[in-house]
Amino acid sequence: MKKDNETMILAIETSCDETAVAILRDGVKLEANVVASQIESHQRFGGVVPELASRHHVEQMTIVLEEAFRQADMTMDEIDVVAVTEGPGLVGALLVGISTAKALAFAHQKRLVGVHHIAGHIYANRLQEEFQFPIIALVVSGGHTELILMKEHGLFEVLGETRDDAAGEAYDKVARTMGLPYPGGPEVDRLAQLGQDTLAFPRAWLEEDSFDFSFSGLKSAVINTLHNAKQKGIELKQEDIAASFQASIVDVLVEKTFRAAQQYKAKQVLLAGGVAANRGLRTAITTKFADQNIVLSIPPLWLCTDNAAMIGAAAMIAYQKGNQADWTLNANPGLDLEMYGKR
Amino acid sequence: MKQKQFETYTAEDTQRLGQKLALLLRPNDVITLSGDLGAGKTTFTKGIGTGLGVMRMINSPTFTIVKTYHGELPLYHIDAYRLEDSEEDIGFDEYFNGDGISVVEWPQFIESFLPDERLDFIFERKAGDKRLILCEPKGEFFEYVCEELAR
Secondary structure, three states: OOOOOOOEEEEEEOOOOOOEEEEEEOOOEEEEEEEHHHHHHOOOOOOOOOOOOHHHHHHHHHHHHHHHHHHHOOOHHHOOEEEEEEEOOOHHHHHHHHHHHHHHHHHHOOEEEEEEHHHHHHHHHHHOOOOOOOEEEEEEOOOOEEEEEEOOOOOOEEEEEEOOOOHHHHHHHHHHHOOOOOOOHHHHHHHHOOOOOOOOOOOOOOOOOOOOEOOHHHHHHHHHHHHHHHHOOOOOOHHHHHHHHHHHHHHHHHHHHHHHHHHOOOOEEEEEOHHHHOHHHHHHHHHHOOOOOOEEEOOOHHHHOOOOHHHHHHHHHHHHOOOOEOOOOOOOOOOOHHHHHOO | OOOEEEEEOOHHHHHHHHHHHHOOOOOOOEEEEEOOOOOOHHHHHHHHHHHHOOOOOOOOOOOOOEEEEEOOOEEEEEEHHHHOOOOOOOOHHHHHOOOOEEEEEOHHHHHHHOOOOEEEEEEEEOOOOOEEEEEEEEOHHHHHHHHHHHO
């Protein structure tokens, strides 16, 4: 049951592959967290493979909603705020979540809040511990590699981002070149644990004061190295290729995060996004910050990948700032994080 | 079909060609870019973005499939790499008729959704940073665009 002074948030996320719904108490305590692909892995609803088309979101939405209310043992009456990812993402996919959120909020006369997907990934960390500003957030996923400075709740400054491929994408493409199945990021990570950094792939530091990233050159270097070795009939150990590639990516990610933390006197550094699950990255960043007086937050895997819990966590801040949406809320596939924070 | 061929020697060259192209395009035009990983497709798209007045960083849309940017016209940067064998319509009409410019990488995976009239570019890596870029117009307007680009 909900107390009078508590805020209960129903959060919906459909920006990409996952249909997800969560229910949160005061934006920090999780009452329910359902991701469609997880339901399917339990085969409760048959073996439907999650796909990108919006019709899959449509098919799964009510099932996921019902499961969330069942987990939380609640009804719509106890919800105060309906939160939904409004961007960035695929317009058709976003619209399923937004239409659902608007319909529910309108029918039950609840408040409506739109959330930026990346703000969500960052706020996933607040489900673990309270924020201490200034914060440096390293957001690494298949689609994003960004270093973000937060001086207060809900305000974001992008210090740097990738100029070409996202880190997770570089993993997947190198994995494909190595003949590993897609998505091969986790497999490269596993092999890397068993190999040595023997191939000395380049590190893309870019300009001295830049917090931007570039992984396209590294990707080419790996492809060229594999190609040349094959032509000369040299057999390279898969484990060493993985370890060398991973060392190059992780070195740059960790070093730039460290420099940003120093420059902006961060009290907390946090990891976000799917690649935050990478063991090589977790180990390296933990070692780097071990003797620093900085809180290092690394969310558990289920909070790193796309989910709605993180959307609810970010929505709580937007709601407290008074950023409610009206019935004109629409999908915003190119939503800018900094602009979103300044609303 | 009136093909044109371009040679670029640096990433900046490739970007400038994209920038020049942007100025010749109309809302709802669709451009496709083919070529291997690292052939210069994203670099070329950065140029198109500059030409359209996009201020934000343009980077790879492989994972997100579409990235939307706001310039004088919207720029829809689409990468169909992950849609191989899926036959899924992720709402392409929303983009191709969305009053912006659509740039499609790995177009062979969504062939059936592409408009008949469009401009195809094929990127080929040569020695060093040299790139051979083939421009294949589909339809009268794009033949004109292709010719103007070569002038």
